[in-house]
Amino acid sequence: MKLALIATALADRSLAARRLRRLAAQWRTLGEVECFVEAGGAGAQGEFDQGIPARPLQELAPKAYDQILYNVADDPRLGFSAAMIRALGGCVYLHDWSLVRWASAAWPQMTRATWRGRLRSLREGGGGRPAQPGLQAAPWEDGPAFNRSAVRHGDSFLVESSHLKKRILTERNAPTPVAVMPWSVSEAWRADVARRISRSDERVRLGLDPTWGNAFLVATQASDAAGARLQVLLEALAQARKARTNMKLVVLAGEPEGAGAIESLVRAAGLSEHVHSAVYASDGECLAWLRASDLSVQLRGSSAQETCDAIARSLCAGRGVIASAVLEQAEMPDECVYKLAVGPEELPRLSSRIVELSDAASVRVAMEAAACSSALQLPSFEQAARSAWDALEAFPRPRVSKRSLFALRVERGAKEGYRRGRDPGRLPPSSSLSR
Numbered sequence: 001m002k003l004a005l006i007a008t009a010l011a012d013r014s015l016a017a018r019r020l021r022r023l024a025a026q027w028r029t030l031g032e033v034e035c036f037v038e039a040g041g042a043g044a045q046g047e048f049d050q051g052i053p054a055r056p057l058q059e060l061a062p063k064a065y066d067q068i069l070y071n072v073a074d075d076p077r078l079g080f081s082a083a084m085i086r087a088l089g090g091c092v093y094l095h096d097w098s099l100v101r102w103a104s105a106a107w108p109q110m111t112r113a114t115w116r117g118r119l120r121s122l123r124e125g126g127g128g129r130p131a132q133p134g135l136q137a138a139p140w141e142d143g144p145a146f147n148r149s150a151v152r153h154g155d156s157f158l159v160e161s162s163h164l165k166k167r168i169l170t171e172r173n174a175p176t177p178v179a180v181m182p183w184s185v186s187e188a189w190r191a192d193v194a195r196r197i198s199r200s201d202e203r204v205r206l207g208l209d210p211t212w213g214n215a216f217l218v219a220t221q222a223s224d225a226a227g228a229r230l231q232v233l234l235e236a237l238a239q240a241r242k243a244r245t246n247m248k249l250v251v252l253a254g255e256p257e258g259a260g261a262i263e264s265l266v267r268a269a270g271l272s273e274h275v276h277s278a279v280y281a282s283d284g285e286c287l288a289w290l291r292a293s294d295l296s297v298q299l300r301g302s303s304a305q306e307t308c309d310a311i312a313r314s315l316c317a318g319r320g321v322i323a324s325a326v327l328e329q330a331e332m333p334d335e336c337v338y339k340l341a342v343g344p345e346e347l348p349r350l351s352s353r354i355v356e357l358s359d360a361a362s363v364r365v366a367m368e369a370a371a372c373s374s375a376l377q378l379p380s381f382e383q384a385a386r387s388a389w390d391a392l393e394a395f396p397r398p399r400v401s402k403r404s405l406f407a408l409r410v411e412r413g414a415k416e417g418y419r420r421g422r423d424p425g426r427l428p429p430s431s432s433l434s435r
Helices: 015-027 081-088 100-106 115-123 162-172 187-195 199-205 230-243 256-268 283-292 305-316 327-331 346-359 361-377 381-394 405-416
Strands: 002-006 032-037 054-056 067-072 091-094 156-159 178-180 216-221 247-253 275-279 295-298 321-324 337-340
Touching: 002 015, 015 032, 015 067, 015 381, 067 081, 067 381, 081 100, 156 162, 156 381, 162 178, 162 327, 178 381, 187 283, 187 305, 187 361, 199 283, 216 230, 216 283, 216 305, 230 247, 230 256, 230 346, 247 256, 247 283, 256 275, 283 305, 295 305, 295 346, 305 321, 305 327, 305 361, 321 346, 327 337, 337 346, 346 361
Parallel strands: 002 032, 002 067, 032 054, 067 091, 091 156, 156 178, 216 247, 216 295, 247 275, 295 321, 321 337
Antiparallel strands: none
C-alpha cells in the first residue's frame, strides 16, 4: 500500500504528532509512506520523521496513493486539513471529538458574529454560535463540537477508544468503517517496568534537593493547561497542603509553548514554591519524572488526546493514577486507576483522595503492582501499528479516486485563477481549498 500522511513536520511536538510518528516508523517497514504538510504553516519546518521528508502540500497527487490519512486533533496547526477532507475524502485519524480550535484555524471567520461566521458555524456543528475555546463542552457533556468537516466528510476513521467510535457512528447514522486501535506501549517502556527502578534512585538521578526528594510528589502530564484542567488540580493541591504540608506537584509538558500558561496558573494559585514545571524532550524523560513521583493525576478536559497516553505512561512507570471517571477512562482497571467522579464535589474529593493515598502506603504499593501488571499486558507500538495498517488496507479508497481530478481542479482552482492545462493531478494550495 502507498500511504499519504497529511500532518505536521518534526518541529511539532504535540502528542497527536508524536503518536502519528510512532505509527509511521512502523508503517515504513510495511509499505510506502510519504508525508505532506502545509507550506509555510506552523508545523511545516523540517522533516516529518527520520527518513520521511515533509513535502509541500501542493506536491500531493491524491490519485497516486491507495490511502490518504489525516492527523486530526484540536490543534490549529492541523486546521489546514479541514477543507482537504471535504474535497478529497480519505481516512481521518481522530484524536479529539471537540475540534473548536482546528475548525477556527480552517475558517477564521467562524470566530466572528457575522452572518458568514454564523453560517460556517452551522455547517461545522456549532449551532450558529461563534467558535471560541470557551464554547468547548467538557467530554462528559453535549455541546458544540465544530467537527463536521472531519466526522461527516471523512470516508473512514482510526480512533483509540470505543467511545469515540460510538460517537462517530451516532453522528453519521450510516455504516462507516471505523477501526479502534488499542492503547499501546513501546518496548523501552516495558523494559522500564521490568527493571523496577526505585523512586529514590530516580529522584537522586533527577537532582532533586532534600525538600523535594522527601516530599509526597504528585505528577500530571499537561501540555495544554486548559485541556488537562490544571486549575482544578492546583486548587486540590492547595487544599491538600493544608492537611499535609510535604506535598509537591510536577507538571510535565511535552511542548515548551504551553509552559507559559502553566506557570501563570501556578503563580496565580500561590504555589510557585511547591510546583515544578518540566518540559520533557522524550518519553524517557517523562517516564523518569513519573517514576520519581508517588502518584499520577490525569483529569479530563475538553480535548481527549493527551489523557489516554498519559495514563499508559503512568502505568509503565509503575504508578497508581487518579483519573476522571468519564469516557474510556472509566474502562481502565480499578486496581490501579481510581475513578474520580466529575461534578460539584470533584474538587473536595480529589483533595481528600490525594491526602488519603499519601497516608496509605500499602494502598499505593498495591496500585503500583497492579499498574506494572496492566502495563505488561498492553500491546506494543509495533502490534498497534500493524493493526492500524491492516485497517487502512481494508478501508475503501478515498472518494477522490472515484472522481475526475480535472473537475476537482477546475472547481477549486478557478477561485485562484489557475490556468487551464496545468497538471490536474496535483492540488491547488490549501488556501483555495478552504474557501
